[in-house]
Amino acid sequence: MMSVGDLLDRLQELHHRTAETPLFNPVFQLSLELSRKLEAGELTLDQCEALIGELECDALQSRAKRLQRMVDPVNVETNADRFAALLSQESGDLSAFRARWEEPQLHAVFTAHPTFLLPHDQASTVAEAASSDEAIDTDTCSIGAERPAVTLDYEHDEAMQAIANAGAARDTLVEAILRKAQQSWPDAWQQMQPLPFRFASWVGYDMDGRTDIAWYTSIAFRLAEKERRLGAYAVSLARIDPDHKVLKTLEAAQKRAGEQAAAFRADLSDPAALSAAANDLTAEHPDKLVSLTPVIDQLEAEARDSDKERAIALKTLTAAMRADGLGMGWIHFRVNAKQLHNAIRRRLDSDGGLNLSSMSAIATLRKALKEVTPLRTNFAALAIESSTAIRQFLAMAQILHHIDGDAPIRMLIAECEEPATILAALYFAKLFGIDEKVDVSPLFETESALEHGGRFLDALLAEDIYRDYARKRGRIAIQTGFSDAGRFVGQIPASLAIERLQGRLAEAMKQNGLTETSALIFNTHGESMGRGAHANSFEDRLAWPLSPWARRRFVRANIQLEPEVSFQGGDGYMYFATSDLALATLTRIAEARPAATDPDAPTDPFYRRTDISLDFYRAIRDHQHDHLESRTYSRAITAFGLGLLNSTGSRVSRRQSDLSADREMSLRQIRAIPHNSILQQLGYPVNVIAGIGSAADGNYEELAELLRDSARGQQLIRLVRSANALASIKTVAAHGELFNSAYWASRPYRGFESHLSEPCEALAEYLIKDDRTGVFRRLASRLRVDALKLHRLLELIPDEEPMEDREHVRRAIGVMHALRLALFQHMFIRAVSIPAFSRANDISRDDVLEMVFTLRIDDALAQLRRAYPISFPQIGDFALDEASDWPDRADEGYGAIRRDYIEPIDRAYGLSLRISTAIANEFGAHG
Known part of the structure; x- marks a missing residue:
């Protein structure tokens, strides 16, 4: 049997042939060679699985090394020394030290985007390997045939565990801060209230794009978080003093929160059940704890009279309480602007004539905000409310009144493009009496929002009512999203547009007298370069979305x-x-100081030479926009539907549609993360790389000089190089050859593979009118022309940090693509070889074939299994007195069809998805 090493060597040999024949495709040629062995019986699916297992291990090890490199060093003692060294650099008085460490260096939000690619055990294996220098055990590499379902509960549990580890790491840093303060200012150090990091989550509270989260789910999650956090506080306090009198308070409140969480996890559709759960939560009770302020005051008073070690321990605990409140962290609710528009129209616009983009809408809302009288609410009002947006405000009110009255709540508004939308949110916050505890935050992510965001901020901050609200809250909060922005205008133009929007916020705050309020800027990028992260270093990852x-x-x-x-x-x-890893991550963030910069630093040439940089930005944006609007690009990205991807989250990515709709799937039907994931799986991160070369065309030397001399320009090029190191245009083209009628017609030509003549002829005939080969060839040609120009530009800019093992990683990815393409060919051949069946339930054999070609394999197999059942009555099942000679021999029924055609398709597809996982691991993230 061949090994992965053999395949890597063979791909290397095939690459040499491109010098002879530029159109030669090494990836597809290797896939053909593998396919021939597979169809001849020289390579079995069992052997394919063994090859995939080896590739999986290599990819997991690569991912662990990448994770380790991003936060290196990982060793706990080393990071303790690094943080101590950072603290020792602090000079000046206590007030300066407090100013540095009593404001968060970073707010970290643990979101539940559908990126749960790895099963829990495998993810833990990667993390453990990244935490040490140990290689990943081969026994833990294989994902296996079955992947556990990613439910909302699973996502929430994972988020809470991540926050728990982050909180423990923060405690370590807080203790070091307090110890440094005690050593430097022994008479005044207890004034310190360290808050170096704040944590939050929207898992279970994000209603944008989903309707599967009941309101009581959010309440149950918040109560469960309260139970877990109170338990952690109690454990910390017990370590200090196992007989501490506050322990009983914490433990009793924890027990009560757990009982209430269980009540809200039950079925509350019966009004009686809801009434019982709600009344128990809202009733006065000696164990009810809605604010930690009395506990914090009591513990800090005790710290003032304690010895040094006990005082540091107590103040470390109160710092966590002050940061997180009665939960694992703060929470973010999220709705869509349209949901809010529908709600405000129902409340203030019974005639339906209110245009929320008009000045009259602003005037209406301004008047309503001045006249609004807060209303009391209860859980019955929440239960009967039909409006998603209003329901979220009612849920926030109940959480603030009865679960945690200390921690404010963020209200994120997606697709927010009108200042009136923010005023509508403020109206509901005031209507339900929670405006002093809710931070309303618009999300700027679409092309239109980024283009007009500056004017939006100018108009919003000019409103007296909004300014009064911001001053009371002490902050102005905005959200800038990189996933959809990167999809619509490309990641580099998106980052530069978001950067300008952030600058406009600073200007608008200054012009409107809001410099005494803070600016909270939430950048919702992810971990992959396709979602606005930077693959080069953690410092770049922080500076990319919020530049110096x-x-x-x-x-x-x-x-x-x-x-x-x-x-x-x-x-x-x-x-x-x-x-x-948690301690290493927080230490790297503290070292990078993402909230600070040198105000006197000389202007980066990238911003000074706007005659070059602005044209560069516009050219890339236009190039990316052309791709997005191009029928060629859209058809290529949707050629396989979402069938290249594993299910990676609780939110469904695929919308139900008929076959014709699938054939004409729009890019806007695919969410940002699946879109980016498909680009990874096709072999080229278009929304990162494309357009850079074309934007440089005709001005290579001058642009290269600017990028070399600019810190921002160098960062931009580092991102492009990281993406380009993993990219292959030949791989993109190879996917189109699957649908090449001439390929299938020629494959058994001159006696080769004569046993495949019939299925190859059937495929060739079926695919004569298929457009996908031409689509992929046109896309590859366009990418190639742009890439030639990109390489010309990169040759003028030194590569100061070349990727380690670049060629090995590229070859490994190429082998994975070739093996997966061979599996697809196996599936195609098996599919057309299945005997024809009668049309049933409006599904024909051609429909099933089209399902296979678009990788809707689960749907296709369901139809095939229905057409060829193997479970049906047997004569021996009946106890009859009369004898029968018929049937006169054993009947295999459809078992052979299942064995020879249906099951191989099922298994080959399962193996192909394991390859998809391995490819994503080589990229370091899903999507």
Whole structure:
């Protein structure tokens, strides 16, 4: 049997042939060679699985090394020394030290984007390997045929564990801060209230794009978080003093929160059940704890009269309480602007004539905000409310009144493009009496929102009512999203557009007298370069979405900056999957100081030479926009539907549609993460790389000089190189050859593979009118022309940090693609070889074939199993007195069809998805 090493060597040989024949495709040729062996019986699916297992191990090891490199060093003692060294650099008085460490260096939000690619055990294996220098055990590499379902409960559990590890790491840093303060200012150190990091989550509270989360699910999650956090506080306090009198308070409140969480996890569709659960939660009770303020005051008073070690321990605990409140962290609710528009129209616009983009809408809302009288609410009002947006405000009110009255709640509004939308949110916050505890945050992510976001902020901050609200809250919060922005305009133009929007926020705050409020900027990028992360280093990862240039706008205006980023799903939680990784991650963030910058730093040439950089930005944006609007690009990305991808989250990515709709699937039907994932699986991160070369055309030397001399330009090029190191245009083209009628017609030509003549002829005839070969060839040609120009530009810019093992990784990815293409060919051949069956339930044989060609394999197999059942009555099942000679021999029925055709398709597809996972691991993240 051949090995992975043999395949890597063979691919290397095939690559040499491109010098002879430029159109030669090594990846597809290797797939043909593998396919021939597979169809001849020289290579079995069992042997394919063994090859895939070896590739999986290599990819997991690669991912572990990448994770380790991003946060290196990981060793706990080393990071303790690094953080101590960082603290020792602090000079000046206690007030300066407090200013540095009593404001969050970063807000970290643990979001549940569908990126749970790896099963829990495998993700843990990667994290453990990244936490040490040990290689991954081959026994833990294989995912196996069955992947556990990713449910909302699973996502929430994973988020809570990541936050727990992050909180423990923060405690370590807080203790070091307090110890440093005690040593330097022994008479005044207890004034310190360290808050170096704040954590939050929207898992279970994000209603944008989903309707499967009941309101009581959010309540149950918040109560479960309260139970878990109170338990952690109690454990910490018991370590200090196992007989401490506050322990009983914490433990009793924890027990009560657990009982209430269980009640809200039950079926509350019966009004009696809801009434019982709600009344228990809202009733006065000696164990009811809605604020930690009395506990914090009591523990800090005790710290003032304690010895040094006990005082440090107590103040470390109260710092955690002050940061997180009665939960694992703060929470973010999220709705769509349209949901909010529907709600406000129902409340203020009974005639239906209110245009929320008009000045009259602003005037209406301004008047309503001045006149609104807060209303009391209860759980019955929440239960009967039909509006998603209003329901979220009612849920927030109940959480603040009866679960945690200390921690404010963020209300994120997706697709928010009108200032009136924010005023509508403020109206409901005031209507339900929670405006002093809710931070309303618009999300700027679409092309239109980024283009008009500056004017949006100018108009919003000019409103007296909004300014009063911001001053009361002490902050202005905005959210900038990189996933959809990167999909619509490309990741590099998106980052530059978001950067300008952040600068406009600083200007608008200064012009409107809001410099005493802080600016909280939530950048919702993910872990992959396709979602706005930077693959080069953790410092780049932090500076890419909130650049030094943008930070200087706030520092120079004397505005406190509160940077916030998301750690998304199974990829982002990996940074906090072990205590070692969590501490390393927080230490790298503290060293990078994402909230600070040098206000006197000289202007980066990238921002000074706008005659070049602005044209560069516009050219890339236009190139990316052309791809997005191109029928060629859209058809290529949707050629396989979503069949290249594993299910990676609780939110369904595929919308139900008929076959013709699938054939004409729009890019806008695919969410950002699946879109990016498909680009990975096709072999070329278009939304990162494409357009850079074309934008440089005709101005290579001058642009290269600018990028070489600019820190931002160098960062941009580092991102492009990281993506380009994993990219292969030949691989993109290879996918189109699957649908090449001439290929299938020629494959058994001149007696080769004569046993495949019939299925190859059937495939050739079926695919004569298929457009996908031409589509992929046109896309590859366009990418190639742009790439030639990109390489010309990169040759003028030194590569200071070349990727380690670049060629090995590229070859490994190429082998994976070739093996998967061979499996697809196996599936195609088996599919057309299945005997014809009668049309049933409006599904024909051709429909099933089309399902296979678009990788809707589960649907196709369901139809085939229905057409060829193997479970039906046997004569021996009946106890009859009369004898029968018929049937006169054993009847195999459809068992042979299942064995020879249906089951091989099923198994080959399962193996192909394992390859998809391995490819994503080589990229370091899903999507």
